[in-house]
Amino acid sequence: MTSTKLCRVVVLISGGGTNLQALIDAQQSGELPVQLTAVISNRPGVKGLQRAADAGIPHGILDHKAYESREHFDEALIQLIDSHKPDLVVLAGFMRILTPAFTGHYLGRMLNIHPSLLPKYQGLHTHQRAIDAGDSCHGVTVHFVTAELDGGPAVVQAKVNIFPEDTADTLAQRVQAQEHIIYPLAVKWFASGDLLMENGLSLLNGELLPHCGHLIDHSG
Ligand code: GRF
Secondary structure (H helix, E strand, O other), X not given: OOOOOOEEEEEEEOOOOHHHHHHHHHHHOOOOOEEEEEEEEOOOOOHHHHHHHHOOOOEEEOOHHHOOOHHHHHHHXXXXXXXXXXXXXXXXXXXXXXXXXXXXXXOOOEEEEXXXXXXXXXXXXXXXXXXXXXXXXXXXEEEEOOOOOOOOOEEEEEEEEOOOOOOHHHHHHHHHHHHHHHHHHHHHHHHOOOEEEEOOEEEEOOEEXXXXXXXXXXXX
C-alpha cells in the first residue's frame, strides 16, 4: 500500500456544477488521484450541491446574502475552506468577485475556469461577445487566481471553432465539453506537483508555460 498523501481539494460552486461533476467522474474513475474534501456553494438549492451529495462529498452553503460586506463574507469563507485543510481551492462556476485578502490567502493554490480565450473577454457573456465580435474561434482557460479578475497566469486553454450558425448556447455547449476535459487535467497537474505558480507565472514540469498556457487547439 502506498502512503502517498492525496492532494486535498475544496471546490467552490454557485450553480449547476457540471465542472464539479467532471472532477468527481475523473476522481472516481481513478484518472484524478485527489481527495475531493468539500464542496461549498454561496447559493442554496443549486444542482452542484446534489452532485456532491450523490458522490458522498461533504458539502455546505455559505450564503453571501447573510453578510453585510464582501470583506466579511470572504473572511467567513476563508475560515470554512481552511477548516477542510485544502492543498488546492478550485473555483468551478463560483460567481463571486473576490477580495484581495481572499485571493492573497490562496495565491498559488487556487484555480479558476473562465469560458474565453483569456486575456480576451474577461467577465460575463463571453460566448455572445465572441460571436458579436465576429471571432472565428473561442474557448476556455484554466488559470491561477490573482487579485485581477480573470487575470491570473493561464495554465491550459482549449480552442474551438465558431461556426456561422452558432448561437451563444450552441457555442457554450462546445466550450463546456472542453471545460470538462481541461479542468480535471489542470487539477491533476497541480496535485502531482507538476504545475505551480512562481513569480506570477505558471510553470509545468519546471518549464514556463506560454502566455495562453498549454494550448489544446481544436480550431481550424
Ligand atoms: C462554466 O462555464 C465556467 O467556465 C464558468 O462558469 C460555468 C460553470 O458551469 N466559470 P458549471 O456550474 O460547472 O456547470
